[in-house]
Amino acid sequence: MSDPPPVLRWDRLLSAERIPLPGEEADAASARSGDAHRTPFEADHDRVVYAAPFRRLARKTQVHPLAPNDQVHNRLTHSIEVASVGRSLGRRLGAFLTGRGDLAREHADDLVWILQAACLAHDLGNPPFGHAGEYALRAFAAKHPADVPGAGTPAAADWALFEGNAQGFRLAARADNPGAGHLRLTCSTLGAIVKYPWAVDDPRAAARGKFNAFHSEKDVFARVVDACGLALPGGRVARHPLSFLAEAADDICYRILDLEDAVEMRIVPEERVRRIFAGFTEADPAAPLSKLRGGVIRALERACWNAFVDGFPAVMAGEREDDLKSSLAGRLPDALAEVKALYGEIFAHRDKVAAELGAYKALGRIVTALARSVDDLTASPGRRFAETDFLTQRTLELAFGRSHVEEHPGRGAFWWSHRVMDFVSGLTDNGARDLSAAIDGHAA
Known part of the structure; x- marks a missing residue:
């Protein structure tokens, strides 16, 4: 049987384009992507290394929540080790493609930098308590659908199927929430992060519990697909x-x-x-x-x-x-x-199961408090911070800061729902535990 003809092209797969800022043209965004001494893909690597979400991985569970042993892995050490293996695979690929004549030698190192950046960023969207945190958020949304931020909007489906991969893509692709650590990486690095090239409203998302784009990033995802040439006949999307x-x-x-x-x-x-x-x-x-x-x-x-x-x-x-x-x-x-x-x-270890039960209660308590505040803030068009009640003001100050809320008057529940998602997924294990206790009236 003969090999299928290639559809993907490396001149597009190594796209240095970044998602344009509001009001910015794509060409301008790409022109600022690198400089004479650092390629756009090296810049991607550095953006991840210096990012707050990357630092927070040091206090996020790999497998064992709130482990008392300092020698076990956390998400940060895991990501560094993954990047080490990714670097080796990138070097293999560079030699392979240049040997075939598919890639100019001067671009071989680009593969290494892209893979290192993608590997370092692959867990940025994971919530506190590891995969238990993902399951806890989904279970809470299923049991309390009216209590999630943005209930009644498409954001409710994003909570019901909360996916760390999709939240990671959101953080890596966007630039409009610098406080949460949005990174605006190149389309090539974003493509390398995407394992499930479909959005939350694709039937595969519900069937498999896996996808790489929330409703809020569907347009961003489409832009990455276009920049890297990943579109296939019939509306399908190829993996990078x-x-x-x-x-x-x-x-x-x-x-x-x-x-x-x-x-x-x-x-x-x-x-x-x-x-x-x-x-x-x-x-x-x-x-x-x-x-x-x-x-x-x-x-x-x-x-x-x-x-x-x-x-x-x-x-x-x-x-x-x-x-x-x-x-x-x-x-x-x-x-x-x-x-x-x-x-x-x-x-199934007893200590891990007990910690996961605690994760459900902690994250549910935090999401409930933030959802109530979003409901109050978005109760009427153009409602301002000063018009909300005391509890809403204190909760929003705690999560976002008063200035951030006042800078975004008139934003709807859908928009704020994903801001809440940024905040909750950005919490560390310790931070989520302590915040939950404080909300419940038991300061840590």
Whole structure:
């Protein structure tokens, strides 16, 4: 069977365009994207590194909420490790494309910077308490649909299917809420972040619980698709080729390093994890855990790269959607199945379950307070801060600051709902716990 013809083109996939600011032309936005000493994609990397949402990842759960052990991973250390693997995959891709004549050598480093930036940014939208926070927000919206900010607007669906990937895309793409850390990255880096190239109103969002754009970013998402040339016949959207490698870097790191955390937390015996790691490469299970882990990461990186090369024609034709690990062969699928089985035990651990129950109560209390304030603020067109009641004023001051509210008179519930989403998802584990206690009258 012959390979499908390529549809995607690297001259468009490496788009330095940024989403224009209000009233700005696209050409002007792109012209300011870099300078003589730093490419737009290096600038993307630096924007993420210096961003407040990136710093806050240091106090956000990777797997174990509010872990008392300082040696376990948080979202920040995880993201740095993912970027390390992403860098290696980017170098492989640069050599591959230049060797094929698909890319000029001077652009090979662009791939490395884009992948590093995408990997560093991939978890920016995760709420406090890790995936438990996502599930808590969804469960709260399902049980209390009238109590979410923007109830009665399309924002209600964004809360009902709250997705850290979509919130991360929002933070990475927009520039109109600098207080929340909106970054306005290039379209190429945004494309590399997108694993699920559809919006919340696509049937796949409800069916799979995964998507990459809220209602508020549908126009932004369409702009990225156009800039990178990802549109396919029939209204479909292709995944950006770099998104497969960024996703693989994430998969490799969290599946392996989360097990080390389970050992550190004394949830799983070290000997058991050593045996699982040794099964990836037929190594000696008596070797130090760190050495075994390094061998596993190298083996998975190499295998994912080979899967990318084998499926490259389908990727460039816009036909591939599945992640690279679904194409692994040999002993690796069985070894990953062992890891997945162990995850069931880790996620069922008593301390983790108790923390997740607390996450539901904490986030529900915060969202309820903010929703009430948004309802008051948007009760009539043009309603101003000074016209709201005492509790609304104090809540809005706490979340956004009085000046920010006064700078946006007349904004509706839909707009404010996503400002609330920025605030809630931006809370750290500690911040959410303490704010919830304060709202409940129990100052930390």
